[in-house]
Amino acid sequence: MKRYLRKIFKAGICWSSMLFLVVTCEAQISSADSTSLIIDSKILGEKSKVFIELPKDYYLTSEKYPIVYVLDGAYNFKFSSEAVKLLYQNERIPPCIVIGITSTNRERDFTPAGDSNWQPPREMQAAGGAEKFLKYLEEELIPAIDKKYRTQPFRTIIGHSLGGLLAMYAFSTKPYLFQAHISLEGSLWWNDGGVGKSVINYLDTHPAYKGKLFIGRIKIPREAWFPINATLIDYLEKKRPAGMEYTYMEISEETHSTMVFPGTYFGLRDVFKDYFFELNEQADEKSIMAYYSSLSAKYGFTVIIPQQIYNFLWDIAMHEKKYDDAIHYGEMRIKYYPNSYRAYMDLGSTYIQTDNKEKAITCLTRASTLNPADESVKQMLNGLLKQ
Structure with a gap:
């Protein structure tokens, strides 16, 4: 019975892969925020199209950004970009550049060569x-x-x-290439579980590994799992390196094909789960700055502090009438979030409190330009101009 269930499941995956390929080839990317480029690959011997989505403020700052590489980019790029935008706008992840990777033959490009005693499915003979x-x-x-x-x-x-x-193959063979791996319904049955076995072998021999791994699957009875899935999940739960961050999530009420949409969102949120700082009554500048300093060391790059945090610090400074501090936080907020009209509005109100009319007008004018519909900004600005 177990073998029958696995056979049916594998057939479904193979059919989904072929159907997915057709949909991918027909998919179109059209967005004013997106661009693309062509890589003339000497290694692949063909030209490959790549889709790029930049953070909204990319050209307004000099900041550097983490990268999210999305496989099957012709199909998955757009909703992955929207997931990044939504999570960033709600300050759950840092701003990221999203790259959609396309392939002219995913069955060939995404599958490792099999062992000599293993044969791929008949419909996937171009694999390897x-x-x-x-x-x-x-x-x-x-x-x-x-x-x-x-x-x-x-x-x-x-x-x-x-x-x-x-x-997962990249995880086991080139672990330095990506610092975080999100594998959704990964076809680990390939080559009798060879990739999963390689992941276990790599982690067994590299106990200091500190990367991130998110595995997402649909909810199916465990007896229908391929053996390697159970073996790998059990290993990761019990024996993974102490410094490795790992999450396994079962996504209910989805199919093999549809889970990629919520799985991408959950995976991204999990990779950057410690980006969000839980504000409380004990939070102050010292603890917040120390937190993001340690987070920067962990990620290996300077983490841009979320706008909400600067707003929190600004609020405290204004309440305590520490206007120099409030101006400092306001300026930092504008530096990293130059399209935030509230940042300019708040800094403008700080300058009003310090009787710096000229700078207040400059900030409020910019705030009104960014959001002409906000009447409160107009009232503040008109009040200053009439003085």
Whole structure:
């Protein structure tokens, strides 16, 4: 019975992979916020299209950003970009550059070569090019992105189905390439579980590993799992390195194909779960700055403090009439969030309290330009201009 369930499940995945390929080839990306470039790959021997979504304030600052690489980019790029936007706008993750990676043949590019005594499904005979595809990512695509854009040395890869298999293959063979791996419904049955076994072997021999791994699956009876899934999950739960961050999530009421949408959101939120600082009565500048300093050391890049935190510190300073501090926090807020009309409005109100009419007018004028519909800004500005 177990073997029958696995056979049916594998057939479903293979069929979903072929259907997904058709949908991917037909998908169109159109967004004023997105751009694309063509990589003329010597390694793949073909041209590859890449989609790029930059943070809203990218051209207004000199900041560098972590990167999210999305496999099956022609299909998954747009909703992945929206997930990043939503999470960032609600200050659950830092601003990120999103890269959508396309492939002309995902069955070839996302699957490692099998052992000599293992045969891939009949409909997947072109498989086995994952090593070359990872070489393309490492030696051509990632250097091109790092050269063209301001990037931080923190990369996340997201893959679904065969893409999830490739994400895990990257984990076990090039663990330095990505600092976080999100594998959604990864096809670990491939090559009798060879990739899953390699992940276990790598972690067994590298107890100091400190990366992040999120595994998402649909909710199905454990007896229908392929053996490698149970073996890997049990290992990660009980024996993973102490410094490794790992989350396993079962997503209910979704299919193999539809879970990629919520799985991407949950995976991204989990990778940056410690980005969100829980404000409370004990929070002060010292504890907040110490927290984000330690977080920057952990991530390996300077973490931009969320706007809500600067607003919190500004509120405290204003309440205590520490106007120099309030101006400092207001200026920092504008530096990192130059499109925030509230940041300019709040700093303008601080300058009003310090009788700096000229700077108050400058800030409120900018706030009104960013949000012409806010009548309170207009009233404050008109009151100053009439003085």
